[in-house]
Amino acid sequence: MAAINRPLLLIETPRAGVFGHRFLVGDPDRLVETSPAEIFSRASLATHGPDYIAVKKQVEQELPGGSIRTGPETLVVAKIKCDRIRSEEKAVIEKWLNDRMGKITGLITTLPDNRTAGSRTVLAVPELAAWEEDLLRLVPPAALKRPSRILPSLTGFILGIAAAIAGVWFMWK
Numbered sequence: 001m002a003a004i005n006r007p008l009l010l011i012e013t014p015r016a017g018v019f020g021h022r023f024l025v026g027d028p029d030r031l032v033e034t035s036p037a038e039i040f041s042r043a044s045l046a047t048h049g050p051d052y053i054a055v056k057k058q059v060e061q062e063l064p065g066g067s068i069r070t071g072p073e074t075l076v077v078a079k080i081k082c083d084r085i086r087s088e089e090k091a092v093i094e095k096w097l098n099d100r101m102g103k104i105t106g107l108i109t110t111l112p113d114n115r116t117a118g119s120r121t122v123l124a125v126p127e128l129a130a131w132e133e134d135l136l137r138l139v140p141p142a143a144l145k146r147p148s149r150i151l152p153s154l155t156g157f158i159l160g161i162a163a164a165i166a167g168v169w170f171m172w173k
Helices: 036-045 087-101 104-108 127-136 150-172
Strands: 008-013 022-025 052-062 068-078 122-124
Touching: 008 036, 008 104, 008 127, 022 036, 036 052, 036 068, 052 087, 068 087, 087 127
Parallel strands: 022 122
Antiparallel strands: 008 022, 008 068, 052 068
8 A cells, every 4th residue: 555645734833932933843754855934935925835725813922022023823734735625625624724723822832942942943743743633534535645656766776777787797707
């Protein structure tokens, strides 16, 4: 059975405590082929893209001096094929995302303090991995991106050529 990528949930928030603007993700290791900055750059222009659906709202950010300013907070589901999702299914996913927007404040309170996280821009929030499990039931299987088959095929091809070259080299030796 072929492996599938799972939907990836990402949050960009200006209110990550002492950190200010940060990207939150369930498992940072899943960002190997994904740039949060690139995804959120596109999501700031359009809430729907070929491989993501985003929802956003304005939130208050408390600055170190005690002043308050507002900024966008965005929740994105990425690593999906939106052209394979019917409009009714997209509406259900958007509703689910909007429902989760109200729970982001609770997630932010679980962030590590400044001594633990340092200057990282991507912070792990394990609860988002559980949200991804819930989301998996809403995204149609046809819309789940499959891992690239080119890299394993290319790797096998290159290893085959290397083995052939090694065999010829040993015969001539």
